[in-house]
Amino acid sequence: MLYKLFVLAEKNKLSPIEKIKTASDGLRGTLQESLADAITGAIREDDTALIKFHGMYQQDDRDRREERTEKKLEWLYSFMIRLRLPGGLMNAEQWVGLNHIAGEYSTGVIKITTRQTIQLHGIVKAEIKPTISAFNTLHLDSIAACGDVNRNVVCSSHPSQSILHKEVFSYAEKISIMALPKTRSYYEIWLNEEPLTGDQKKEEADPLYQDRYLPRKFKIAIAIPPDNDVDVFANDIGMIAIEENGKLAGFNIAAGGGLSTTHGNPATYARLASMLGFISGEDKIMKVVYEIITIQRDYGNRSDRKLARLKYTIDNMGLETFKAELEKRCGFPLEPARPYVFTKREDHFGWKQDHTGKWYYTVFTENGIIKDDGKIALKSGLLEIAQTGKVFFRFTCNQNLVLSDIQSADKNVIENLLNSTGIEKHTLQASLVRRNAIACVAFNTCPLALAEAQRYLPSLISKIEPLLEKHHIEKEELHLRMTGCPNGCGRPYVAEIGLIGTAYGKYNLHLGGDRFGERLNIKYKDSLDEEGILTELNGLFEKFSNEKMDGEEFGDFVTRKKIV
Numbered sequence: 001m002l003y004k005l006f007v008l009a010e011k012n013k014l015s016p017i018e019k020i021k022t023a024s025d026g027l028r029g030t031l032q033e034s035l036a037d038a039i040t041g042a043i044r045e046d047d048t049a050l051i052k053f054h055g056m057y058q059q060d061d062r063d064r065r066e067e068r069t070e071k072k073l074e075w076l077y078s079f080m081i082r083l084r085l086p087g088g089l090m091n092a093e094q095w096v097g098l099n100h101i102a103g104e105y106s107t108g109v110i111k112i113t114t115r116q117t118i119q120l121h122g123i124v125k126a127e128i129k130p131t132i133s134a135f136n137t138l139h140l141d142s143i144a145a146c147g148d149v150n151r152n153v154v155c156s157s158h159p160s161q162s163i164l165h166k167e168v169f170s171y172a173e174k175i176s177i178m179a180l181p182k183t184r185s186y187y188e189i190w191l192n193e194e195p196l197t198g199d200q201k202k203e204e205a206d207p208l209y210q211d212r213y214l215p216r217k218f219k220i221a222i223a224i225p226p227d228n229d230v231d232v233f234a235n236d237i238g239m240i241a242i243e244e245n246g247k248l249a250g251f252n253i254a255a256g257g258g259l260s261t262t263h264g265n266p267a268t269y270a271r272l273a274s275m276l277g278f279i280s281g282e283d284k285i286m287k288v289v290y291e292i293i294t295i296q297r298d299y300g301n302r303s304d305r306k307l308a309r310l311k312y313t314i315d316n317m318g319l320e321t322f323k324a325e326l327e328k329r330c331g332f333p334l335e336p337a338r339p340y341v342f343t344k345r346e347d348h349f350g351w352k353q354d355h356t357g358k359w360y361y362t363v364f365t366e367n368g369i370i371k372d373d374g375k376i377a378l379k380s381g382l383l384e385i386a387q388t389g390k391v392f393f394r395f396t397c398n399q400n401l402v403l404s405d406i407q408s409a410d411k412n413v414i415e416n417l418l419n420s421t422g423i424e425k426h427t428l429q430a431s432l433v434r435r436n437a438i439a440c441v442a443f444n445t446c447p448l449a450l451a452e453a454q455r456y457l458p459s460l461i462s463k464i465e466p467l468l469e470k471h472h473i474e475k476e477e478l479h480l481r482m483t484g485c486p487n488g489c490g491r492p493y494v495a496e497i498g499l500i501g502t503a504y505g506k507y508n509l510h511l512g513g514d515r516f517g518e519r520l521n522i523k524y525k526d527s528l529d530e531e532g533i534l535t536e537l538n539g540l541f542e543k544f545s546n547e548k549m550d551g552e553e554f555g556d557f558v559t560r561k562k563i564v
C-alpha cells in the first residue's frame with residue numbers, strides 16, 4: 001500500500017518524456033512536419049524522443065562539431081536506424097538487400113550490435129523514408145528497436161549447439177510480436193499508409209502500452225544452456241530454456257537485470273536479473289512475460305529516467321512482493337526454478353554441424369563492423385557468399401556472425417568462398433582475446449560517449465596481446481569489454497575485464513566478472529589512460545600466470561585473491 005502511495009506521488013511529477021509520449025497521438029508527434037522541414041537536417045526536439053520508438057536515433061558527427069560550430073553551421077545531423085530482428089536472423093536475400101541499402105543511404109558500414117541486430121549509421125533526414133521503404137520490401141522493419149518499449153528479443157545464436165534451438169528461437173519471434181506497440185504510425189509516417197480515421201482508430205487501442213508506453217527501455221533475452229552468449233542476466237527478463245529428455249520442458253524466468261549506471265550517481269547500479277521460478281506451456285510462458293511488462297508499466301518510476309528500469313522497480317517493491325504481484329496478475333504460481341548449467345559465453349567460431357546434418361560457420365567480425373578495409377574485404381566477401389543463396393545470416397550478442405543452415409551438399413561452395421575471400425583466415429588468425437572482445441559504438445556518433453570504444457579497442461588489444469604472450473596466457477578465453485560511457489551498451493559490467501569510459505582517453509578498470517555472465521565485476525581503478533591500463537594489466541597477468549590454480553579463469557582468480 002505504502003508503495004502504491006509512493007508511486008502515486010511520483011506520478012505527479014512526470015518526466016518531460018512522459019508528457020511527450022502521452023501527447024504523441026500514437027508516437028506520431030510532429031514527425032511528418034519535422035521531415036518536411038528542409039531548412040534543417042535535424043528534427044524537432046520532442047520528435048527526437050519519439051523517433052526512437054520507430055527504431056532511430058538522431059545523431060551528429062561529433063568529430064566535426066567544433067569545425068561546424070566555428071563556421072557557424074548547423075551540426076552535421078544524420079540518423080541511425082536499428083532493425084527489429086528477433087533472435088538475429090536474416091535470409092541471404094535480405095543480406096544482399098541490406099548490403100545495397102547500406103551502400104546507397106548510409107555510411108556503407110553494416111554494424112552488428114551487442115543485441116543481435118543490425119544498425120546503419122549516417123542516414124540523412126531525406127533518406128530515412130527511402131531506407132525504411134527499402135527495408136520494408138525485404139520484410140524488415142525497425143519498429144520498437146529503440147524507445148521505452150520492449151526492444152529486440154535476443155536468443156542464443158548457435159543452432160548447432162542444441163536440438164531445442166528451433167523451438168526456443170520461435171519464442172523470440174512470438175514475444176517480439178506480442179510486445180509490439182499497436183499504433184499504425186510507423187506505416188503512416190515512413191511508408192505512406194493512409195491515416196486511420198473515425199472508428200478505425202479503435203484498432204490502435206493498446207492494452208499493453210496504453211498511451212504511456214513503458215517508463216524506460218525493456219529488454220528480453222532467451223538463453224539455451226549450456227550457452228549464455230546472450231548474457232541472459234543483463235536483461236529485464238531473462239528466460240533460460242530447460243531441456244528434459246531431449247524436449248523443451250519450459251523456461252526458468254529471471255527478472256530485473258540491467259547494466260547502466262551514471263558516473264557520480266550512487267543511486268544507480270548494475271544488477272543481474274533475479275530468478276523468479278519455472279514455467280511451462282506456451283500460454284503460461286507468454287502470460288508471465290506479458291505481466292512482467294505490465295507490472296513495470298504500472299509501477300516503474302516515471303519521474304526519474306535514471307531510476308526507471310525494472311531493476312529499480314523490483315528493488316523498490318522487494319522481490320517477494322514483485323513475485324506475488326506477478327502471480328496474482330497471471331492467476332497461477334511459478335514453480336521452483338529447475339537446474340541448468342552455463343559453460344560457455346563465447347561464440348563457436350569455425351565449422352559446426354547440427355543434429356540434422358546442417359553446417360554452420362561462425363565468422364569473427366571485430367566489434368560487429370562489416371566493411372572492406374586494408375585488413376579484410378569482409379563486406380564484399382559476405383556479399384559473394386549471400387549471393388549463392390545457400391546460407392542464412394545469424395547475428396550473435398558477441399557481435400559476430402554465423403553463416404547458418406548450410407546443406408552438406410553446399411558446404412564445399414561456402415568453404416571455397418570463405419577461403420578465397422580471406423574470411424576463414426581472418427577468423428582463425430584472430431587471437432582469443434580479440435575474438436571475444438566487445439566494444440560499443442561510442443565516437444563518432446553516440447551523443448553520450450565520453451571516450452572512444454570501437455575505434456580504439458582494436459589498437460589497445462594489439463598492445464594487450466604481447467602482454468598475454470609474455471606471461472604465457474594467450475590461450476585463455478579472456479573476456480574484455482569496453483564502452484565509451486557507463487551506460488554499458490557493450491555489457492562491460494559482466495566482463496572479466498571491463499573498461500568504462502570516464503573522459504576522453506580515460507577508463508575505469510573493472511575486474512572480476514566470471515566467464516559465463518553470472519557475476520558482476522567490481523571497479524578496481526579509476527580513470528586510467530592507456531599507459532595505466534597496460535601497466536595494471538601487465539602486473540595482473542603476471543600474478544595470474546604465476547599463481548592461478550589449474551583451470552582457473554582470470555575473473556575467478558582476481559576474485560579468489562581478493563584483488564577486487
Ligand code: HEM
Pocket residue numbers: 057059080112113114115116119234258259260439440441442445446447448487488489490491
Ligand atoms: C541508460 C542506458 C543507456 C543509454 C542511454 C544508451 C544509449 C545508447 C545510444 C545513444 C546508442 C547509439 C550509439 C550509436 O549507435 O552511435 C546505443 C547503442 C546501443 N546500446 Fe545502448 N544505451 C544504454 C544502455 C545499454 C545497455 C545496458 C545495453 C545492453 C546491455 C545497450 C545496448 C545497446 C546496443 C546493442 C547498441 C547498439 C550498438 C552496439 O552494439 O554497440 N544499451 N545505446
Ligand code: SF4
Pocket residue numbers: 440441442443446447448449450453483484485486487488489490
Ligand atoms: S555505452 Fe555509452 S558511449 Fe557506448 S554506445 Fe552506449 S551510450 Fe554510447
